Amino acid sequence: xxxxxxLAVAASVLTSSGxxxxxxxxxxxxxxxxxxxxxxQYQRRADLIPNLVETVRAFAEQERAVLxxxxxxxxxxxxxxxxxxxxxDPQAFSRFxxxxxxxxxxxxxxxxxxxxxxxxxSDQNFRDLQSQLEGTENRIAVSRNRYIEAVRQYNTTIxxxxxxxxxxxxxxxxxxxxxxxxxxxxxxxxxxxxxxxDTAGAG
Numbered sequence: 001x002x003x004x005x006x007l008a009v010a011a012s013v014l015t016s017s018g019x020x021x022x023x024x025x026x027x028x029x030x031x032x033x034x035x036x037x038x039x040x041q042y043q044r045r046a047d048l049i050p051n052l053v054e055t056v057r058a059f060a061e062q063e064r065a066v067l068x069x070x071x072x073x074x075x076x077x078x079x080x081x082x083x084x085x086x087x088x089d090p091q092a093f094s095r096f097x098x099x100x101x102x103x104x105x106x107x108x109x110x111x112x113x114x115x116x117x118x119x120x121x122s123d124q125n126f127r128d129l130q131s132q133l134e135g136t137e138n139r140i141a142v143s144r145n146r147y148i149e150a151v152r153q154y155n156t157t158i159x160x161x162x163x164x165x166x167x168x169x170x171x172x173x174x175x176x177x178x179x180x181x182x183x184x185x186x187x188x189x190x191x192x193x194x195x196x197x198d199t200a201g202a203g
Contacts (some may be wrong), residue, residue: 020163059120092178
């Protein structure tokens with residue numbers, strides 16, 4: 001009888017015009033697509049770091065602690081398996097976010113250190129890496145914002161009546177998102193412009 005009652009409720013929910021099932025499916029797909037782009041941009045940044053570290057090392061070998069910090073933070077961030085299932089595990093998502101935040105901090109410290117080496121700032125290889133990193137940080141910010149918005153829409157749907165009944169029936173759970181304390185970082189990517197202030201506006 002209990003199974004029959006569940007089936008009856010399911011039929012009732014799914015035949016109602018506002019059940020929200022199709023909308024949840026669509027929004028879930030949007031979240032997965034947005035998440036894939038976040039991962040793509042984080043991976044792009046991770047791929048740039050070894051060359052960046054080696055370029056800085058060639059001019060500033062004495063900055064070993066900073067260089068090691070970036071390398072180790074990258075290794076920790078890369079060790080987390082960011083599969084789609086991670087979006088169903090808030091604790092795993094939090095660990096992923098913390099690791100990426102640690103890498104961002106280590107990278108920022110490295111870039112501040114670079115300001116003490118004008119000969120490095122004038123190196124063409126470093127400038128190329130700088131440009132790529134700046135573009136990647138911007139893309140990270142954009143992709144994270146898109147993910148946040150996709151999650152916001154989905155979480156609003158599964159909490160709204162009568163769609164919340166469908167969500168309960170099919171075990172749709174809220175998706176984790178980037179913590180509010182990181183919103184400033186999301187909307188303002190790290191500044192990586194090392195142009196000489198005396199020549200920045202020349203030409």
